[in-house]
Structures are given as structure tokens and as C-alpha cells.
Amino acid sequence: MTLDIRGSLKNTKISSDGYVVLEELISNSIDAFLIRQHADPGARSLVVSIEAEISSSGLLGDGTDISITCTDNGCGFGDDQADAFVTKDTSYKDDLAIAGIGKCKGSGRIQYFHHFERVGVRSTFRNEAGVATRTLLPDAARKKIDVADFIITGGDERQIGTAIRLEGLRDATRAKLFKTEALADVFSAANMRRNMLIAFLQRLVSLKSQLGEFVISFETRHSNGGVERSSLSAADLPEVTVVRSTEVAERDPQSGDPLGSTQTFTLSHYRLDAQTYDLPRNAISFCARSSPVLDITRRYLKTVAEQNRPVEGFHHIVLIEADLLDRRVNEQRDGFHEIPDEMPVYDLFTDATVAFADIFEQIDPIIAEMVTPSGWSKDEVIRDVADKFGVIQAMLTDTDTRVIYGDTAKSVAERVLKKYQERIVADTAEIFDLRAEIETAEPHTADFRHKINELSWKYTSYLKTFDMANLSQLVVRRAAIVEVLKLACGRALAVQAVEDGQRRKDEQIIHSIFFPMRKDSRETTDHDIWLLSEEYQYYDYIASDKPLSQIEWDDGGKLFDPTIDAELAETLRRRTKDHSAKRPDIAIFGEEGSAIIIEFKAPGVPLDEHIGDLSRYAHLLAAKSNGRLKKFYGYLVGDTLDPLGMIGWKKFASGRSFFHTSALEDPDTGRMLGELYAETLLYEDIVDRASKRIGVYREKLQIDFSKK
Structure with missing residues (x-):
């Protein structure tokens, strides 16, 4: 059996986890200890030692390099273990009926070669002949590893266990994972201990009775002779705060239809007092085989400060586990393959029955109860x-x-x-x-x-x-x-803030809110004439500041005589030069012979001085429509009104507006042309009416755009 190093590096991606080597070393040490205990039960506890050596590098000695050695008291590299080490896709651990052991494909050690130039092994083990030591010397030129490359010598039973040494950090790995942080900081004893507590918390807690009074020690040796030490022991493990489970429904990947089955996801929450547990961050992760794989902390703690600091005095670790995650973890153990973001999946060959969206839908409310910052x-x-x-x-x-x-x-x-x-x-x-x-x-x-x-x-x-x-x-x-x-x-729109001397356009702005100027309902259906009355938006034709002679009835005929615009202009010319080219701001017509006339006045213009405009418009429209229009509704809209100028008009029971009804007679013949119902409306009344019209829905929707 031979491990092709270069081929394995091509086929297995480098993990995005900067501590993946430490995690693989410690995980394998735990497995080796469990194997030893299974084969040779004894009153022993797990002992793992991690030593990081920081050294100077480069021609001028201004760079740094690192070597890592992991020593344990596990079963050692017997024949089965040696065969598994040189077999990439191994099923060795899968066949071991040992509780708590991690399943593997043998790809974890490929991360050793991704990170370091040289990998060495010295392992003492028990075999049928007694105790032996198997050694693989570190060699950067090695392209393949065969069982025959190990040197076998005699061994001491007191040394049973394995020491794996990794030397020479690769430049590509340094640039990818450690570009912004000093190696001495990343691999300080304190940092290694803090991060390994997070990484192995769930597994150590679940295996506490099998590992005994375990100790995982960390030591960092610096090139200046300084030494840092820290350790993680059984006494350091907290109790899990709460464990919750939830079911995620499985669905057909092509249709998204439920399959009637579920996958169970278990969430373990550790709420750790920051005074006792000096952790670098909070951690919420999807796990595989009791170890964090995919960190999703930022989904629940949005800012870097929230992610890295205690939340209300506590660090929070939430670990999500499922058989599905164990099966789907990728080789580099930093994600999961064939779990889609959403269902359905447009891939005929996928067998995925659960999507991340389905998982999040179930776990989000649970995690929200566990970890939610104040405020x-x-x-x-x-x-x-x-x-x-x-x-x-x-x-x-x-x-x-x-x-x-x-x-x-x-x-x-x-x-x-x-x-x-x-x-x-x-x-x-x-x-x-x-x-x-x-x-x-x-x-x-x-x-x-x-x-x-x-x-x-x-x-x-x-x-x-x-x-x-x-x-x-x-x-x-x-x-x-x-x-x-x-x-x-109220002249409070930004566009209404004009400098002194500039012409104000308040009337045009208000007009355009009701209906776009110089357009009709055949050119646009996007308007808000409902502000005045809901039923008006359903009338047959609406014209906004357009020549009335151009209006056509549905049969193609003109609604008014061709002379209407000239006569309208002449009528208004009698009053003032400023109005000589005006026409009704908005005119709305219905097939049944009714017309609605709307005239806007700019804020500050007295409405009582223009009440005759509506009657003049109505007379002319009635006379020039050849009897088609007989009922007229007129609205004079503004914000200033002197009640003394409203003689003959009646005041509404509520508000300050007035209304008036009058017959329209031909001034020359006395012939009845129609009837006009007219109102003076204050803008504030229109706003109030419109608000009340949508009030029920607005209240249910809790909508309020006004400034508090």
C-alpha cells in the first residue's frame, strides 16, 4: 500500500481552517487512545502534548517558521494503523466497533502535507512479538509513502504512543491562512488551548468517562528562548446548559414535495461565564462527529464585536449535530457536500432531501432563544x-x-x-x-x-x-x-425649498400628486385621483390640463365643439390676463353624462375669490358638449378661505369647507343645461378624508410614515 502525496494534494483541497492540523492531530490521538483502551483496558487517562516551535527563517533571519509535534499515549502505529496511514480512502476506523471513535476517509493527514513540507512519525506499539517502534523520518523530497519506508526497531512499553512531527510551513499555506497574523500569536499556548476547547468541547464532554482525567497540554517555544505553557483538562469542561432537538422534513429534490420523513438535528448550548472561560469568540457551528465544521456565528451575531465578545457576560457555544451532517462532511472538514441552499434542486443526479434553508427554518428560533444580545x-x-x-x-x-x-x-x-x-x-x-x-x-x-x-x-x-x-x-x-x-x-417637500425671487411651483406639485400634468387616462393609468374620491378613478376619461377640443368619446366622435378652448380662454380673459390660457386643472368624464371639474389653487390663494370659476367651466362644458354632459361636480381646492366671501354656500358640519348646488341655465335662452354641485375643499380635509378611507387597512398594517 502506498500513499501518493502529490496525487492526494491534487485531489483533496486545503482546509480553510487555520487550526485544522491541530484538530486532526488531537482527533487522531483521541481515536488512538480509545483503540488502546478497547484492546487493553486499564486505569489510564488520555495524555496529549502539543509542542509548537517558532524559529527564525529567511536569509536575514527576519521571517518566522513553525514546527509542531503532537505526542500521545494511544495505541501506536501497529500494522493495521500503518496500513491505514498510507491508504488515503481507508475504511479502517469504520470497521472498529468502538464507541466514540471518529469515522474517517484517511484524508485528514493530507492536511499535514498541505500545511508542511515534512512529516515525520515515531510510534511505539504492542504486537504479537512484544513492543516495537516504527519511525518515519521527515523528508521534504518524499513523493510517496509506503509501509516499507517505516523503520522498525525495538521499543519500550512505557513509551507506547505516537509522536507526529510537522516541519516547514509551506509558503502557499502561509499566504492563504496566516497572512495577517503572526505565527507566534496564532500558535501561542493560550490561543491553541482556547481554540481547541471550542473545537473539542462536545466530543470531550461526551467522552469524559472514557478518557479519564485527561490532559491536553500546549507548549510554545520561541526563538528567543521564551516558553509558554497551557493545558486543557477534564476539570476544565463545563456542563452543557441545554440540549434541544428539532425535526427537519425531507423533501423531493426535484419537486420540493414532502417525503413524509424527517432528519433529526440536535443543538447543544454551552453558556460559559466569561470570567471563568477565556475564549476568543462565541461559536455557533454545524458539526460532524462531534467536532465543529462550518461556523455560522455571523448569521446570529451580526457584528464582529458581538462575535468576539461575551454576550451579557457569557460566551456562547452552540453545536448542531445530525447523522446527515456526519455523512455529508467534506474531506477537508470545512463544509458539507450535496446539501443545497434551497429546494427544489435542479440537478437530476442529486439525492439531497434536506436543504440548508429547511434546516435554518427549524433551528433559527431555537438559537434565537439561546443567543440574543440585549437591546x-x-x-x-x-x-x-x-x-x-x-x-x-x-x-x-x-x-x-x-x-x-x-x-x-x-x-x-x-x-x-x-x-x-x-x-x-x-x-x-x-x-x-x-x-x-x-x-x-x-x-x-x-x-x-x-x-x-x-x-x-x-x-x-x-x-x-x-x-x-x-x-x-x-x-x-x-x-x-x-x-x-x-x-x-405644508410646503415641506425638499423640492419646495426655493430661494427668494424664484417662482414657486406649489400648485403644479400638488396637481401632479393627484394626476400627472398634461396627460390623460389613455396615456397613463398610474395616478392617485382616488385622493378626491375612490369612484373617480373608474370614470371613462380623465384629462389633466389638456385641450378639451381633443377629447374623443368612445365612438370616435369629439366630446366638445372645436371652439371650446378658444371660448374658454375668452371667458377667463375677462377676469385676468394670468388666466387667459387656463382650463380646468383636471376634468373627468363619464359615459352617463357627468363631468368632474377640479381646480387647484396654490397655498395662500383665497378660494372665495375663485368660486365663480367652477360655474363658468361648467356652463361652457355643458353648452359645448351638445347635450352630452348634464351633471357636473366641481371642486375648488386650496388652503385659504374667508367664510365672509362664501355667501349662498353652506358649510359642512365638520371642517371649514363649503358646498353649493345650482342649476346651469343658458344665459341667453334660459334653457336648462344641467346642474352643478360644487365644493370648496381644504387640502387638510382631503388628507383627512384619504387617511380615513384607508384607515382600517392602515391600522391593521400599522403604517405610519409621518415623523414622530
Whole structure:
């Protein structure tokens, strides 16, 4: 059997974990101890020694290098162990019926060669002939390792165990993993101890009774002669704070449909007093074989400060384990293969039945209960989601969307709307499938009515999903428009901040909020005339500051005589030169012969001085429509009104606005042309009416865009 070093380096990626070599060394030492105890039970405890030697390197001695030696009192390199060492894809440990031993593919030692130029072994073991020592000298030129490369000599029973020495850190590894940190700091005794406590906490706790009063010692020797020492022992292990389990449903990878089975995930939470446990960071990780593999701390603790500092005086370690993770861990032990981010997976050859999205959906609320910094409010995020995106609590419940620490209003809204989108797509697809089946059904059979009933329920479900998503958007949009109108009426929009001497455009701005200027309803359907009245947006034709002679009826004929614009201009010219080219700001027409006239006045312009405008407009529109228009509703809108100028008008019971009803007669013949109902409206009343109109929905959505 031969281990092809260069071939193994090509086929096994380097791990992204800077401490992977230490983890592999200690993990193998634990396995070796368990094997020894199984074969030769005795009152012994695990002893592992890690020695890191920092030395000077480079022509000028201004660089640093490191050598690491791991010594243990395990079973040593017997024949079986030596064969496994030189076999990359080995099943040696898989066949050992020993509780607590780590399963492996034999690829862990490839990380030794990824990190270091030279690997040496000295191991003493017991065999049928007695005790022997097997030695492999470090050699940078070695391309392959064969069992025959080991030198076998006599051994001392007191030395049973293994020492693995790694020398000469590779430049590529230094650049990839240790570019910004000094090796002396990374591999200080204290740092090695702190990080190995996190890495092996779960495994050491579960094996505490089998490992005895174990000691894992760490020693760092510096080139200046300094020595640091630290250790991790059985007495240092904390008790697990809480253990929780959750079931993750398995799904078909192509369709995403439930398979009716689940995978169990177990979460172990260690809440460690920072005064007692000097740890470098908090750690939340997916594990394989009781060891952390994929760190997901930043998903729950968003800032570097939260990740590295105690949370309310405690370090938190949360370890997530599952048989699925044990099976799917990759060779370099820094991730998992064939666990997709989401389902369904568009890969015909995948056998994945669980996605990370499904896992997170189950574990997120559990971890949120375990680790949540103070100062964060779930209710505040939910309010923000409703205010900014119209996603109400009912929608969160309907889509089973949980809000956890670190969520923003945007991220929550995206999750909710994505779920609705997926549901709508799925429902639509099912509806089309059912419709296709209905076409082939026979009406006189029971199956036909069954399909009809099923289709109706599908439609109902679809509409509920679709309407909930769209209603929230509609109400939030309207709430925003009301707030913009309120600001515009108070000249509080940024665009209304003009310098002295510049012409103000307040009336144009307010006009455009209701309906874009110089457009009609055939050019745009995006307007907010509902601010005045909900029913007006459904009228047949709306014109905003456009020549009335251009308006066509549905039959293609002109609504007004061609002379209407000239006569309108002449009518207004009698009043003032400033209005000689004006026409109604907004005119709305209905097939049944009604017209709505809206005239805006800029803030500060008295409405009582313009009450005759509505009557003049209505007279002219009635006379020039050839009898098509008979009912007129006029609105004079502004913010300034002198009640003394409103003789003959009646005041509304609430507010400061007035209304007036009058007949429209031809001034020359006395012929009845129609009737005008007119109102003076203050902008504040329109804002109030619009707010009340959407008030019920707005209250349910908890929307408020105004400044507090």
C-alpha cells in the first residue's frame, strides 16, 4: 500500500481552517487512545502534548517558521494503523466497533502535507512479538509513502504512543491562512488551548468517562528562548446548559414535495461565564462527529464585536449535530457536500432531501432563544416590516416566517414575499394542470365534479395568497401618497425649498400628486385621483390640463365643439390676463353624462375669490358638449378661505369647507343645461378624508410614515 502525496494534494483541497492540523492531530490521538483502551483496558487517562516551535527563517533571519509535534499515549502505529496511514480512502476506523471513535476517509493527514513540507512519525506499539517502534523520518523530497519506508526497531512499553512531527510551513499555506497574523500569536499556548476547547468541547464532554482525567497540554517555544505553557483538562469542561432537538422534513429534490420523513438535528448550548472561560469568540457551528465544521456565528451575531465578545457576560457555544451532517462532511472538514441552499434542486443526479434553508427554518428560533444580545427588539422589526413594506403579522404567520436577531425589515419582507411568490407560482401551475384534466373529464361522471370542486378551492387559495401580498402593497403605497400630499400642502417637500425671487411651483406639485400634468387616462393609468374620491378613478376619461377640443368619446366622435378652448380662454380673459390660457386643472368624464371639474389653487390663494370659476367651466362644458354632459361636480381646492366671501354656500358640519348646488341655465335662452354641485375643499380635509378611507387597512398594517 502506498500513499501518493502529490496525487492526494491534487485531489483533496486545503482546509480553510487555520487550526485544522491541530484538530486532526488531537482527533487522531483521541481515536488512538480509545483503540488502546478497547484492546487493553486499564486505569489510564488520555495524555496529549502539543509542542509548537517558532524559529527564525529567511536569509536575514527576519521571517518566522513553525514546527509542531503532537505526542500521545494511544495505541501506536501497529500494522493495521500503518496500513491505514498510507491508504488515503481507508475504511479502517469504520470497521472498529468502538464507541466514540471518529469515522474517517484517511484524508485528514493530507492536511499535514498541505500545511508542511515534512512529516515525520515515531510510534511505539504492542504486537504479537512484544513492543516495537516504527519511525518515519521527515523528508521534504518524499513523493510517496509506503509501509516499507517505516523503520522498525525495538521499543519500550512505557513509551507506547505516537509522536507526529510537522516541519516547514509551506509558503502557499502561509499566504492563504496566516497572512495577517503572526505565527507566534496564532500558535501561542493560550490561543491553541482556547481554540481547541471550542473545537473539542462536545466530543470531550461526551467522552469524559472514557478518557479519564485527561490532559491536553500546549507548549510554545520561541526563538528567543521564551516558553509558554497551557493545558486543557477534564476539570476544565463545563456542563452543557441545554440540549434541544428539532425535526427537519425531507423533501423531493426535484419537486420540493414532502417525503413524509424527517432528519433529526440536535443543538447543544454551552453558556460559559466569561470570567471563568477565556475564549476568543462565541461559536455557533454545524458539526460532524462531534467536532465543529462550518461556523455560522455571523448569521446570529451580526457584528464582529458581538462575535468576539461575551454576550451579557457569557460566551456562547452552540453545536448542531445530525447523522446527515456526519455523512455529508467534506474531506477537508470545512463544509458539507450535496446539501443545497434551497429546494427544489435542479440537478437530476442529486439525492439531497434536506436543504440548508429547511434546516435554518427549524433551528433559527431555537438559537434565537439561546443567543440574543440585549437591546434588540423583535416587535420593533415586525413594526418596521409593516411600516416600510406592508407585510403584516398575519402574513408572517401565514408564511410561517420567523423573525430572529439580526433580521432587518428588508430581509424579513424579502423572505415573506419570496414565499408568496413561490406559492403563487405553484398554485398557478396546479390550476393549469387541473384545467387540463377538466378538459378531458366527462361531465356525467363524479370525477368531473370532483375536479371542479378542487379547481374552485385552488382558485380560492390562489386569490387569498395573491390578494394578501398585493393589498398590503396598495395600502402602503396609498399611505405614502397621503403623506407626500400632506407635506406638499405644508410646503415641506425638499423640492419646495426655493430661494427668494424664484417662482414657486406649489400648485403644479400638488396637481401632479393627484394626476400627472398634461396627460390623460389613455396615456397613463398610474395616478392617485382616488385622493378626491375612490369612484373617480373608474370614470371613462380623465384629462389633466389638456385641450378639451381633443377629447374623443368612445365612438370616435369629439366630446366638445372645436371652439371650446378658444371660448374658454375668452371667458377667463375677462377676469385676468394670468388666466387667459387656463382650463380646468383636471376634468373627468363619464359615459352617463357627468363631468368632474377640479381646480387647484396654490397655498395662500383665497378660494372665495375663485368660486365663480367652477360655474363658468361648467356652463361652457355643458353648452359645448351638445347635450352630452348634464351633471357636473366641481371642486375648488386650496388652503385659504374667508367664510365672509362664501355667501349662498353652506358649510359642512365638520371642517371649514363649503358646498353649493345650482342649476346651469343658458344665459341667453334660459334653457336648462344641467346642474352643478360644487365644493370648496381644504387640502387638510382631503388628507383627512384619504387617511380615513384607508384607515382600517392602515391600522391593521400599522403604517405610519409621518415623523414622530
